[in-house]
Amino acid sequence: MTSDRRRQILDAALEAFLERGYAATSIADIRARSGASTGSIYHFFSGKGALAEALLREAVSGWATQSMAALDPKATPEQALKSSVRGLVRWAFEHPAQFRFMDEIRSLAPADPDFAAVRSLFEEGRTLGAAQYARMAAEGAVRTLPFSIAHALMLGPAYAYLRTAEALPADQASRIADLFAEAAWQAVKA
Amino acid sequence: MTSDRRRQILDAALEAFLERGYAATSIADIRARSGASTGSIYHFFSGKGALAEALLREAVSGWATQSMAALDPKATPEQALKSSVRGLVRWAFEHPAQFRFMDEIRSLAPADPDFAAVRSLFEEGRTLGAAQYARMAAEGAVRTLPFSIAHALMLGPAYAYLRTAEALPADQASRIADLFAEAAWQAVKA
Amino acid sequence: MTSDRRRQILDAALEAFLERGYAATSIADIRARSGASTGSIYHFFSGKGALAEALLREAVSGWATQSMAALDPKATPEQALKSSVRGLVRWAFEHPAQFRFMDEIRSLAPADPDFAAVRSLFEEGRTLGAAQYARMAAEGAVRTLPFSIAHALMLGPAYAYLRTAEALPADQASRIADLFAEAAWQAVKA
Amino acid sequence: MTSDRRRQILDAALEAFLERGYAATSIADIRARSGASTGSIYHFFSGKGALAEALLREAVSGWATQSMAALDPKATPEQALKSSVRGLVRWAFEHPAQFRFMDEIRSLAPADPDFAAVRSLFEEGRTLGAAQYARMAAEGAVRTLPFSIAHALMLGPAYAYLRTAEALPADQASRIADLFAEAAWQAVKA
């Protein structure tokens, strides 16, 4: 049973990172918001970087879990692709804070030494996606394209949209998820 | 004639911002890279924020100039839209440092008080784009969509790609520009 | 029967103090090396200073015991003096960690408030030595010198040597003990 | 012309290091004593270690200069050896703060990573001394002994004495210097 304090610290940190940005957030901010003492924060996390990493792993694993659940092994390429885009959009609407945080870290990760460990996390995901796309391309289901381009065509719109999106009721969110899923398929289908 | 020092400082700053990120870059970094003294930097710029803003204005105006030049008042919606996407991609390939810097600042701008002035710069561009899209939608040339979605469909892929793209020879860059231009048109045409 | 834990903590502390120095050693270091919990350490010792003091008392009493054993009440001044120098050197070779720790604490004791109690321990020894030397001087056996000088002449070489000495087989250690004992006698004999 | 501030900081640091010990002295102590700001201290020195190193180099070079001046190339081994011991004792009486500081650092240097650079400084001096002693031993002027032992016999008493010595008028200091010089010679002469 992870302690309450730990949870409070993580929640306060996510809140602060979103509101002020990762770099501009100080440990003192997190202390004030969480009610924990400085020492307590360092008792659980070795530093700001470790805190961010823990939050990121939570986010990634939440998304992954949700995506896995939607995965049907007998799905056609079209169904699989659409389901994965829809999954991203829905998850982002349900967890907007985690989505934006993930997005910020992704943009910081290449330059910031705090995130060496995190970089490999992102690359793993990318490698998986690349393999899957290659398989679909080999089957003739999608266009043969470098994965960096294919990835941009499929997920670029969703990412660009979600970065600025307001909260929406579930049914509208769902329609938007469908819209981006359809667009992704149209952009890369063979 | 703007002085050499000013130029050296701007160049050093851009280099540092890209390498270490805006927040992690200190005036001391810029001093070391530029060869200018602390006092000299403050002689030309009122602070780190002002430096970043100057770099951003240079970038935006370079891009705008290049885009304007390509603008044909008698162009069809399809031609106009494709030309604007192509323009972005080509400019980004020619000025990768400026593109990435712009991208970083865009992601920091909403939260960082250093960038109050810059926020309006981005919104201006967005307002212009929204108006143009609305006109094209009214003509029946493109789908009727909230601009946030239309914008994501048109430019999301290019942005996502350029964020990680390697340098390429001009002819390949041009082919990729065409590819994203075509995809943008397919994604929103009526 | 003193508990195992207590012993483990003392051993770990001595090891850490030697390796990193007293001041640079944290309770966390000792916790990690000893396997005891923070709370356990404080259960046995009231703090870092108390731990050091306990170690020091062990060292001093070990040395004293060994020296006492060698003390012959009918010894001539020469025998007594040499035996005491030899005793120091032999003890230091047998317990190098304790010797070095003692040496470190002696150098810290005058300035560090942690060691108020320890200071009197050292002074006691010094007073005893001074009395003994005065007696021998009164008998005409040794030169009449301020004790600070006599002490330096007798034990300075041994201390200086032991501070940097490597471990040696017992027979060589013994020869070195004899050498310093002889030198001490030559330096102060009448 | 080294700035006043730099001098003030060094003086304050030496004072503090002596009074409270190196490890127990904080930058805040030095700030308070010197009147300089924290930033100013770091402007001149990269940290506490660098400050100590600068002080040590000053001390060593002062001592070396004084010793060099007393060096007569035509001196007999006896004269050379005595002159070097006398030099140490006199210098220590004239600069008691620097002597004690040097002594403290020597005892910290082996364990503290702050003093990596300083360790080589000490070793250099030792190597020089060893070479000189070997020459004298080859001439048959002094006993053939491992240098660690010879060094302890020659300088151990002076070090031990000086570590605790009170300030004295010059003529008494001089007599004590002679006493330790004579003792050093007696201890190692062939």
Place this chain on the structure above:
DNA sequence: GATGAATGAGTTTTCATTCAT
């Protein structure tokens, strides 16, 4: 225009110590 010394608030981090369990 140019320099770099000086500032001091703010940041991350460490650490001895306490205490409920």
Place this chain on the structure above:
DNA sequence: AATGAATGAAAACTCATTCAT
């Protein structure tokens, strides 16, 4: 006896910014 979460004061160090020269 033993644990380890929790504390908060204090440490080292950074940094944007100012200003006399």
